[in-house]
Amino acid sequence: MKISIIGTGYVGLVTGVCLSEVGHHVTCLDINPEKVDMLSKGISPIYEPGLGDLMVKNMEAGRLSFTTSHILGLKEADVVYIAVGTPQGSDGAANLSYVYQAARDIGRNITRDVVVVTKSTVPLGTNHKVKQLITANLEGNHCVQVVSNPEFLREGSAVYDAFYGDRIVIGADCPEAAAVIEEINKPFGIPVLKTSISSAEMIKYASNAFLATKISFINEIANLSEKVGADVAEVAKGMGQDARIGSQFLKAGIGYGGSCFPKDTSALVRISEELNHDFHLLRSVMEINENQKTVLVEKAVERLGSLEGKRIALLGLAFKPETDDMREAASIAVAEKLMELGAEIIAYDPVAAENAQRILPEGVLFAAQIEEAVKDADVVFILTDWKEIVEKALILSSLFMKNPIIFDGRNCYTEKEVKKYNVEYVSVGRMPVIPNREKEFEVTLAASF
Numbered sequence: 001m002k003i004s005i006i007g008t009g010y011v012g013l014v015t016g017v018c019l020s021e022v023g024h025h026v027t028c029l030d031i032n033p034e035k036v037d038m039l040s041k042g043i044s045p046i047y048e049p050g051l052g053d054l055m056v057k058n059m060e061a062g063r064l065s066f067t068t069s070h071i072l073g074l075k076e077a078d079v080v081y082i083a084v085g086t087p088q089g090s091d092g093a094a095n096l097s098y099v100y101q102a103a104r105d106i107g108r109n110i111t112r113d114v115v116v117v118t119k120s121t122v123p124l125g126t127n128h129k130v131k132q133l134i135t136a137n138l139e140g141n142h143c144v145q146v147v148s149n150p151e152f153l154r155e156g157s158a159v160y161d162a163f164y165g166d167r168i169v170i171g172a173d174c175p176e177a178a179a180v181i182e183e184i185n186k187p188f189g190i191p192v193l194k195t196s197i198s199s200a201e202m203i204k205y206a207s208n209a210f211l212a213t214k215i216s217f218i219n220e221i222a223n224l225s226e227k228v229g230a231d232v233a234e235v236a237k238g239m240g241q242d243a244r245i246g247s248q249f250l251k252a253g254i255g256y257g258g259s260c261f262p263k264d265t266s267a268l269v270r271i272s273e274e275l276n277h278d279f280h281l282l283r284s285v286m287e288i289n290e291n292q293k294t295v296l297v298e299k300a301v302e303r304l305g306s307l308e309g310k311r312i313a314l315l316g317l318a319f320k321p322e323t324d325d326m327r328e329a330a331s332i333a334v335a336e337k338l339m340e341l342g343a344e345i346i347a348y349d350p351v352a353a354e355n356a357q358r359i360l361p362e363g364v365l366f367a368a369q370i371e372e373a374v375k376d377a378d379v380v381f382i383l384t385d386w387k388e389i390v391e392k393a394l395i396l397s398s399l400f401m402k403n404p405i406i407f408d409g410r411n412c413y414t415e416k417e418v419k420k421y422n423v424e425y426v427s428v429g430r431m432p433v434i435p436n437r438e439k440e441f442e443v444t445l446a447a448s449f
């Protein structure tokens, strides 16, 4: 069985590599020639742990190849995955133009009966439209079945998620087509849930919206905890121990970012509006998230007064650790706000700096090393909890800053850890830690180097 994948972004590439790893023959197709050129040389265009090695291994085994040609990429395919982007349009709804173009491309180029699998996150009814578009563009008399197979991987652990996901959802109107996709996925050994196409489409949006809701909920609890002197980390732990609630996605911070939660919540609100339903809860989730992105800046203004001319080190720029993805990263909103307030920004990210340079406002300086960012800074902001940043930010601030002060948007440290250092520490949903400058601290310059 020959598999083709249209789109080699995070989802298409990970899917292609992992399907080839379990023994399938996969051709990945992308319209971006630079990407395909890199991929054909065995270089992954994205930072995703474990992906590059697995990709090269399967290319060398002759199971994985890349092309920009729809003719070559589709002519021998029995199964075609659509994994192109569905970015947020200017009206908040998902922009389906790439999906529809992929459908036309499939119709024009397939040479046999195929099962088309939609991996892209698409609103209700899209799969029916995809089938119509393919059929309308067919050049031969081929039978086409469409299956909705939403993707649940997380960036930064995408390869792991492909092999150890909680479920594989297969939405189909045709049981034979569903069986083909179930068979392809058998080697992963992940439980399969078969549904209608509409339910599969809804499962994807509902899952992301629910996770986003958990985050905004805990962020509101964090904001409240600060007012009453509670510690949101303890609150989340206590809540999470209730199996009905679960401990995941209860980490308070500066809100969710990334390529999916923001756009998928917005798309679901638009889908609801089109159905004359006001999804009030989800609108609030989005609003809370917008406000949450800049709570650290507000705290800094409250504590320090004017930020004009202050040198602020932004540690971590990607929307989460272990990725170079800057889409909707909180660092963008924070940097814009700080620039507006006249601060001077020196930014550091171990992996996402190159992408960040294209996105963050002009005038932001970039440090090649974390030490360079912290040295001479008046204030440190932690925006992404990369392991390196968690390991070094506290100690470097205590060593290099005149009056060390950290605003931590990811709650990286406990009060006990902070108290070993001569650092003022402001986090989210917890009381600030103010050092007693009279006291001898465990970490001193001499002791550390």
Ligand SMILES: NC(=O)C1=CN([C@@H]2O[C@H](COP(=O)(O)OP(=O)(O)OC[C@H]3O[C@@H](n4cnc5c(N)ncnc54)[C@H](O)[C@@H]3O)[C@@H](O)[C@H]2O)C=CC1
Pocket: 006, 007, 008, 009, 010, 011, 012, 029, 030, 031, 032, 035, 083, 084, 085, 086, 098, 101, 102, 105, 119, 120, 121, 122, 151, 152, 153, 154, 155, 259, 260
């Ligand atoms: N990024 C993620 O973690 C996840 C994304 N998703 C969904 O998967 C879909 C894809 O997302 P990403 O992989 O992040 O997108 P992406 O933007 O990283 O990649 C999309 C790729 O499709 C290519 N493309 C566009 N039109 C094409 C065409 N007609 N023929 C061939 N290639 C074409 C683009 O050049 C690009 O390389 C979206 O719907 C997204 O919501 C779902 C789960 C996780």
Ligand SMILES: O=C(O)[C@H]1O[C@H](OP(=O)(O)OP(=O)(O)OC[C@H]2O[C@@H](n3ccc(=O)[nH]c3=O)[C@H](O)[C@@H]2O)[C@H](O)[C@@H](O)[C@@H]1O
Pocket: 121, 151, 152, 153, 154, 155, 156, 208, 211, 215, 248, 249, 250, 251, 252, 253, 254, 255, 256, 257, 258, 259, 260, 261, 319, 320
């Ligand atoms: O549809 C998608 O694209 C994907 O979206 C998310 O995956 P991802 O965006 O890669 O990353 P997450 O780990 O979910 O984090 C998203 C954002 O929420 C934030 N977050 C996460 C968890 C938490 O407790 N608190 C919190 O603020 C993260 O810092 C990050 O900014 C989902 O977790 C995936 O299941 C889904 O497939």
